[in-house]
Amino acid sequence: MRITCIGGGPAGLYFAVLARLADPANRVTVLERNPPGVTYGWGVVFWDDLLDDLFRYDPVSARRIWEAAYQWDEYEVRAAGKPVTHLGGYGFSLGRHRLLDILAERARELGVEIHYEDEPTSVDALPPADLIVACDGAGSRIRDAASGHFGTQIETGSNRYLWLGTPHVFRTFTFGFERTDAGWIWFHAYPFTSTSSTFIVECTSATWEALNPSVGDLERIFARHLDGQPLDDGGRGWLNFRRVTNERWDAGNVVLMGDAAHTTHFAIGSGTKLAMQDAMALASSLSVSDGLPAALERYEHQRKAAMAPLQRAAYASSAWFERMPDYASLPAKQFSYALSNRRGDYPAWRYLLHMSTQGAVPRTMLRWTLSARRWNRARRRPLVLI
Template structure:
């Protein structure tokens, strides 16, 4: 089968890897508009469920991701006028650049052709292909070319946000809320290597305008944000890639929902088919799980139309609860000032329960973690759990042999 992936992000590269593992005879090309090694974005976060899936589908790339990822052991909540609180939980983060490097290397090892600086503007420019995978992002040109068929709806969220980096390395995943004369503004930050952290800033549009961000360019905007969050940055700078090219990175989140995902031999994957708000940190996870499901459907041996329909139904069912959680989470942040006067522990609980699915036993555990001894014991428990998982993976993982169906994890 001749397969062309339009977009060299995590979804396109990982699908190319899995499709090639399932059948080395596939001729697979990935078209990426950026030069090799160039990408927007900072770090991504993920949890055990994605890691377990990665080890099931391709232990080679999974091991490289596991070795490169940084682990953090709790959530720290800081807010003006409140003592710092901590929430139980752990996760992993990895630089987007490093993730793409791992996946591109793995794809090349398997014989996938990656064409960089290849910006597709029209499907008529595509080389002949049996399957075209549109993984070209939330503003997908392929999806827009067949807009009436795919029926995508775009809902623009109210809050303003900007995706920055900083050389200040946070100890763990940190939420920081600062009260200014113009209202509340906050950040979601996490380390993703030994030198850099992701730093996402968010606020209501009235606060954004009152602080002057509607008139500041990227460089001056970063200086303003450094002043606001100086207490959290330890003298380190904030970095906006757009400062080098002009403009600013402030955006409103675009919630994309496509009613149909396939059209003939064209299929949508990742952000071109759906987006989920960054407040639940699942965009990369969902894109790579799309790739798993699509690769499995293509490897089934069914007619392409049947395979693509199965892929769409399977992924829409899996996405539904996370999309609800993401919507609830983003709505909570749009109402954040309503919770600002709560005592520290109640504020942290409200933050943790913003998706409406925080079980009571975790709240009790959260309360217990305010005690330093209990927090230390919790860290030991989580570390032991991670160690146990790491030891089990090499014994239970298996790759996709040539001509072998990809394992079904639905």
């Protein structure tokens, strides 16, 4: 099969890897608009569920991702005028550049052709292919050229956000809230190397319009969190989140994947996970020999069903941050619980657990318990010598 992936992000590169593993006779080409080593964003986050999936589909690249990842324990909530509180949990983060390097290296090892600085504006501009995978992001030109067929809908969130990086290394995943004369402004931050952190700033539109903050303004507002370190916006500006959905994901031999098919709010950190799981689902669906139309339809139905709970959670999460000032007067522990329960799906016992694990000793016991769970899951993954 001749396969062309338009977009060299995690979705396109990982699907290229899986397509070659499924059948070395597949001729797979990835077209990426950017030069090598150029990408937007700083670090991405993921959890054990994605690692488990990665090890099932390609243990070689999974091992490389796992070994390159930065591991963090628990979440920290800092709100001006309140004591610091903590939320249980752990996760992994990895620089987006590093993730793409790992996937591109693995793809080349398997015989995938990667062409950089190559961005076709339409399907007609492509060489003949049996399957064209449009994974060129939320602003996909391939999708937009046939948006009526795909039934593309884009909803714009009201909050403004800015994606930054900083050399200040946060100890763990941190939410920080500061009150200004214009209103509340906050950040989502996490380390992704031993020298760098992602730092996403968010606020309501009303606050943004009153402040219109520059990077220098943000450095002053969040100075106590940054320990004097600078922020870098990478030349990007403020954005409103765009929620992309499509009624259909395929058009003939063209299929959507990743952000071209769907977006989820960054507050739940699942964009990379969903993109790579799309690649897994499409590769699995194509392995059934009942024809391309049936495979693409099966892929779409499987992914829409699997993503529905996360999409509802992402919508609830983004709505909570749009209402964040309504929760600002809560006491510290209640505020951080409201933040953690912004999806609205926690059972009552989670509140009791949260309230009882704010002290040093119970927090340590909770971290030990979660560490044991992490170790147990890790030991079940296959040993790969690379």
